[in-house]
Structures are given as structure tokens and as C-alpha cells.
Amino acid sequence: MYTNAITSCLWFDGQAKEAATFYSTVFKSSKITSENPMVVTFELNGTKFMGLNGGPMFKINPSISFFVTCGTLEEVNKIWDKLIDGGKALMAIDTYPWSERYGWLQDKFGVTWQISIANDGEIEQKIKPSMLFTSNQFGKAEAAISFYTSIFGDSTTDLLVLYPDGGDHAGKVMYSEFQLSQHPLIAMDGPGVHEYTFNEGVSLMISCETQAEIDHYWYKLTEGGAESMCGWLKDKFGVSWQVVPSIIGKLMSDPEKGGRAMQAVMKMRKLDIATLLNA
Structure with a gap:
């Protein structure tokens, strides 16, 4: 079995940066580690979080x-x-x-x-x-x-x-x-x-180094559950997961490839590293 980093993802309607900044004042040893208009990553006393500006579709509960x-x-x-x-x-x-x-x-x-x-x-x-x-x-x-x-x-x-x-x-x-x-x-x-x-308001994101890891988590977690788009899935208990390559952040921030990589992600269910790299 594989051992991979897990990050808690919080779905916001445009408030990801504001929330991350607020939480960083509440918990010790906290910092914002990266940010763009869509995603803000941050750590609260060593625990990794991601804030996603996904719009009004889902509410945290x-x-x-x-x-x-x-x-x-x-x-x-x-x-x-x-x-x-x-x-x-x-x-x-x-x-x-x-x-x-x-x-x-x-x-x-x-x-x-x-x-x-x-x-x-x-x-x-x-x-x-x-x-x-x-x-x-x-x-x-x-x-x-x-x-x-x-x-x-x-x-x-x-x-x-x-x-x-x-x-x-x-x-x-x-x-x-x-x-x-x-x-x-x-x-x-x-x-x-x-x-x-x-629901999707709080999901768990698995960062994968290889396609074999992505395939492992995707096929195991969707057993009895449901596939969604862009690397998202629901397991048989209704918990939402994202299974993503560890290079996704670097790809999305690439001035040349970022737009094409995003378009490729939007068309996929299970993410394919080779397709993203060749976008």
C-alpha cells in the first residue's frame, strides 16, 4: 500500500484568502504557503489545509x-x-x-x-x-x-x-x-x-507522486461510490476525496502550460499525469 500526504480542503465562495489569513492569527506556527485566485494553501500548527474558491455550489457543514x-x-x-x-x-x-x-x-x-x-x-x-x-x-x-x-x-x-x-x-x-x-x-x-x-464542502485531498498511486486510490475509494470530474470522487460513505498529482500546483502556476493544464483537468474524471504534462 502507498503512503501519501492528505490535505483537508475547504470549499469557499471567494473567501479562501480571507479565511486562511484569519486562521493564521488563531493557531500558532501557522502560515500561508501558496496562493492564487482559485486556491490558497496554508498550515495551521503543522496541519495542512487548502482553501478552494469553488463558488456557491457547496456549503461547509x-x-x-x-x-x-x-x-x-x-x-x-x-x-x-x-x-x-x-x-x-x-x-x-x-x-x-x-x-x-x-x-x-x-x-x-x-x-x-x-x-x-x-x-x-x-x-x-x-x-x-x-x-x-x-x-x-x-x-x-x-x-x-x-x-x-x-x-x-x-x-x-x-x-x-x-x-x-x-x-x-x-x-x-x-x-x-x-x-x-x-x-x-x-x-x-x-x-x-x-x-x-x-458533502463537497470539506473534502480530503490525496497528493500522489505517480500514476500508479492515483490509480490505486481512485479505484479503491470509488468502490461503491461515484466518480466526479477534475479528480474528485465520493466514496461509498459519501465522503468527498480529491486524488491529484503532486505536480498539479507547479503545472497550474506555469505561465505557459497553466491554462492548457487547467483545460485538460476540466475534461477528466481520474487525472492522468502524462496528459497533463503534454497539455
Whole structure:
């Protein structure tokens, strides 16, 4: 199996640069790494993100949020106070059975964040994508973890907490932590009524060095799912992925080839490196 970089992609309607700049003031060790009118890439304390100005077609929702673990209560409160400005609380910042200090919010750009004090003594701030399996995907979190870890190299299931026997949600995933190619993620089943499920508002982008890697992820992840255009796909759980060559940024920024490469991408489903290089 291959081991590849995974980046969280946020879909914006023209606000990618504004959002990236804002987040860089919230999280330590953050920076914007590249930008053009369509795409802004940035890092928040070492976690890679991409902001895509895709237009009004898709809206970010809480099905994939970002779980921020902090080493101190002061850090939790500081991040919460910055992110809540112009946004709204989904779960108030408070003490809960699972955390001394926890809150869930939606910021002014629609991105949702779960902010928590670390329970295990860790002091390093960490940001992890967190998948919530709701509606017709409820109860599928454990199967999804097994599916994903079978596709990516250097993958592990680090924690799996199920709802106890005897309850309404027995056997469903209360909380889990897993890694895909050493990238940490969280997955939970979300019981109850939710007005959202996975969509293109938040996707996961896989950067591939070779065509063999692109083919591997494309064919595995589309099993039971659906192909889309421009390297996008939906897996059988409804999660959106982008499978792209690592040279895509360099190609798109090439003054001579960029326009032709973009036209080639627009015509493809699964991206083909040779076609892009020869565009």
C-alpha cells in the first residue's frame, strides 16, 4: 500500500484568502504557503489545509469538523474566543463528562471546530479532521475506518470506543481515533436528527507522486461510490476525496502550460499525469 500526504480542503465562495489569513492569527506556527485566485494553501500548527474558491455550489457543514486538542485551559479559551467571533456555538464551551473544557462552534466562514483540553497530559496543540456519520450513514463509522485503513499505507486504528450494550446505540462508534498514512483523524457515529451529511464542502485531498498511486486510490475509494470530474470522487460513505498529482500546483502556476493544464483537468474524471504534462 502507498503512503501519501492528505490535505483537508475547504470549499469557499471567494473567501479562501480571507479565511486562511484569519486562521493564521488563531493557531500558532501557522502560515500561508501558496496562493492564487482559485486556491490558497496554508498550515495551521503543522496541519495542512487548502482553501478552494469553488463558488456557491457547496456549503461547509459540521459533518467534517476539526478537533483541536490544547494543552492548557488558557489555550482552549483563547482559540474559542477568536473562532467564535462572528460565528455561533453548536455546543457551549463548558465542562463535559469527557472533557474538563470542551466546545463545538461554527465560525464566520462556516467551518466547524471542536475545541478541547487534552485529557492525557499532552501539551502539543493538535488539529484533526473529525467525521460524523449521520442520517443514512449512521452506524457506519467502524466500517469506514476499516475501509480507509485497508487502502492507505502506514495506517492504524488507535482508539475505538463503542456505545455500551443495552442502549439504543449499542455497538455504534461513540469516539475513535485512527491514522491514514500517519495523518490523524477522528470518526464518530452521530445519533439523532441531523440536517447535514457529508458533502463537497470539506473534502480530503490525496497528493500522489505517480500514476500508479492515483490509480490505486481512485479505484479503491470509488468502490461503491461515484466518480466526479477534475479528480474528485465520493466514496461509498459519501465522503468527498480529491486524488491529484503532486505536480498539479507547479503545472497550474506555469505561465505557459497553466491554462492548457487547467483545460485538460476540466475534461477528466481520474487525472492522468502524462496528459497533463503534454497539455
